[in-house]
Amino acid sequence: MDVGILGATGMVGQQFAALLAGHPWFRVTWLAASERSAGRRYADLPWRLPSPLPDEFARLTVEHLKAGAGPKLVFSALDSSVAGEAEAEFAAAGHLVVSNARNHRMDPLVPLLIPEINPEHLALLPLQKEKSGRKGEIVTNPNCAVVALAMALAALLPFRPKRAVVTTMQALSGAGYPGVASLDATANVIPHIEGEEEKIEPETRKILGRFAAGKIEPYPVAISATTTRVPVINGHTESVSVELGEKISREEIIAAFREFSGPPQKLGLPSAPAHPLVYLDAPDRPQPRLDAERGGGMVVFAGRLRPCHVLGHKFICLGHNTIRGAAGAAIFNAEIIAAKKLI
Numbered sequence: 001m002d003v004g005i006l007g008a009t010g011m012v013g014q015q016f017a018a019l020l021a022g023h024p025w026f027r028v029t030w031l032a033a034s035e036r037s038a039g040r041r042y043a044d045l046p047w048r049l050p051s052p053l054p055d056e057f058a059r060l061t062v063e064h065l066k067a068g069a070g071p072k073l074v075f076s077a078l079d080s081s082v083a084g085e086a087e088a089e090f091a092a093a094g095h096l097v098v099s100n101a102r103n104h105r106m107d108p109l110v111p112l113l114i115p116e117i118n119p120e121h122l123a124l125l126p127l128q129k130e131k132s133g134r135k136g137e138i139v140t141n142p143n144c145a146v147v148a149l150a151m152a153l154a155a156l157l158p159f160r161p162k163r164a165v166v167t168t169m170q171a172l173s174g175a176g177y178p179g180v181a182s183l184d185a186t187a188n189v190i191p192h193i194e195g196e197e198e199k200i201e202p203e204t205r206k207i208l209g210r211f212a213a214g215k216i217e218p219y220p221v222a223i224s225a226t227t228t229r230v231p232v233i234n235g236h237t238e239s240v241s242v243e244l245g246e247k248i249s250r251e252e253i254i255a256a257f258r259e260f261s262g263p264p265q266k267l268g269l270p271s272a273p274a275h276p277l278v279y280l281d282a283p284d285r286p287q288p289r290l291d292a293e294r295g296g297g298m299v300v301f302a303g304r305l306r307p308c309h310v311l312g313h314k315f316i317c318l319g320h321n322t323i324r325g326a327a328g329a330a331i332f333n334a335e336i337i338a339a340k341k342l343i
């Protein structure tokens with residue numbers, strides 16, 4: 001299937017290009033970005049990933065952001081200042097927009113998807129079309145810091161998570177390019193990320209929620225989040241304390257993490273890791289430099305599970321922010337949409 005990338009020149013856009021090169025189902029034929037890049041050959045723009053620019057992109061020219069042009073399926077890595085309007089225009093013109101941006105995530109008609117957790121939320125798509133009057137649809141993936149937390153809490157759903165406190169240590173690549181000034185970031189911790197904490201509770205509750213009677217009923221877990229930026233290149237690490245509705249042992253929680261799996265594993269989707277949530281026994285893991293890239297960046301790692309004298313249990317988790325938390329997540333969403341024959 002031919003696909004396009006909106007915002008192909010940014011941090012996440014380049015990650016899309018790298019992950020889609022040689023994809024068994026999707027072939028990138030169309031790239032778009034701002035007026036700054038439009039008209040230029042993709043190969044002539046700065047490439048910022050350690051892997052080389054895939055050959056198949058060298059011949060493509062970056063196009064203007066014009067709805068209706070490009071293939072039916074477009075991935076969006078647009079800056080949030082433009083994503084809201086641009087994605088709605090592309091959907092109105094009949095595209096299926098699989099987006100990373102925050103703008104439409106909390107729209108009650110837009111699925112906010114993690115394929116292992118809530119693929120049944122795709123049932124919103126016909127309702128979205130009908131109520132919005134658009135010929136196409138929008139599907140989103142969560143904020144990069146939400147993914148690891150939501151996966152861990154999804155594994156714990158049988159034990160009824162009630163409250164969680166999370167402190168994130170987020171990588172610099174999460175701020176896009178050029179991102180945080182080097183004089184601010186080097187050897188430092190910045191204890192604030194604009195607008196980030198506000199996304200964590202509602203997005204997690206929506207993802208864990210139940211689809212019933214045409215809408216998503218958010219899962220009733222209370223979450224208190226503190227988000228920080230640390231001098232790490234890729235991989236958001238999170239310290240999580242959780243209160244569960246059931247009295248269970250450490251071994252049962254570790255087993256729940258290790259056994260966690262979902263429809264993508266059964267369907268054998270191209271991006272599905274065999275074990276989406278891996279618990280590491282070593283007391284000094286997971287670490288972003290050692291673990292974030294493992295499993296193609298699609299695995300969430302957990303570790304250091306121990307008693308919490310306030311909420312019951314606490315642990316560390318880690319996810320690759322531009323892969324499982326962004327481009328990889330959106331490609332994974334498109335794979336489950338294609339596997340379910342919704343495009």
Ligand code: NAP
Pocket residue numbers: 006007008009010011012013032033034035036037038065076077078079080082083100101102142143144173174175176177178321322325326
């Ligand atoms: P980025 O590096 O700043 O890239 C932004 C992209 O948007 C570029 O391709 C840029 O094109 C394009 N753009 C900006 N203004 C535009 C305009 N007026 N018209 C058309 N295109 C425009 O940002 P990023 O980190 O890749 O993030 C992209 C999106 O993904 C954001 O919405 C972000 O919140 C979300 N996200 C990022 C991460 C992460 O870890 N980085 C994780 C999850 C979600 P030019 O190069 O031509 O300016």
